[in-house]
Amino acid sequence: MYGLINKALQSMILQQFGEQEWSKVLEHSGMPEDSFLTMRHYDDEVTYKLVGAASEVLGAPIAKCLEMFGEYWVLETASKSYGTLMDASGDTMVEFLSNMNSLHDRITGTFLDYVPPEFMVEDLEPPRYRIHYMSKREGLVPFVDGLLKGLAIRFDADLEIHSRTDQPTEQGTHAVYEVSVS
Structure with a gap:
């Protein structure tokens, strides 16, 4: 992953828990400041390692830390770093999710060896949808939970998961969400 992710995690912990807790996270993770x-x-x-250390220091399960980080990523990091691209990717949460792969394609040239996740949205019976999250990485589904919650806030939508x-896959992750978005 890119340093942007780790810096965003640092910013979230500093903003929500303070310098002392971030110092403890660094110490527990073994990462240099x-x-x-x-x-x-x-x-x-x-x-x-950073997320695991945050879990220990903050006394919260790893899944909860990842979810909190996913929400923060949407509302703070992505909005500030990629706000214009996000604005151009949809006027509603469902439209935005449907355009996530295109958004990732636009930023691919910015990062060397960038391996983004993929998203696919299926209309069931609106306002009900099926969202597929596919990634070569494992363990980040709770982060996507937070992303969805953050997007609901960003688009002022009511989200019910x-x-x-989890779908079987040879490598990585394929999670399927059934949601209502209104």
Whole structure:
């Protein structure tokens, strides 16, 4: 993952929990302070260590930390760093989710070796939808839970997640959400 992700996690912890807690997260993770260059690619393990350390320090399950981070990512990091692209990607939550792959395609040239997730939206009986999240990475489904919640806030939509199931895949993740969005 890119340093942008790790810096965003740092910003979230600093903003919501303070400098002292961030220092503890760094200490528990074994990562040196200020070691995240935004445009540099880091091994995914760095991010997983930081999230694991945040879980320990904050006394919250890893899934809850990832969910909180997903929401923060949408409302703070992505909105500030990619606000214009986000605005151009849809006027509603469902339209935005339907255009996520195109949004990722637009920023692919910015990052070397960028491997974005894929999203697919199926209309069931609006306002009910099926959202597919597919990634070569594992363990980030709770982050997507937070993304969905953050997008609901961004688009002032009512979101109800009815179910989330994991589909078998040889490598990575394929989670399927059934949601209502109005």
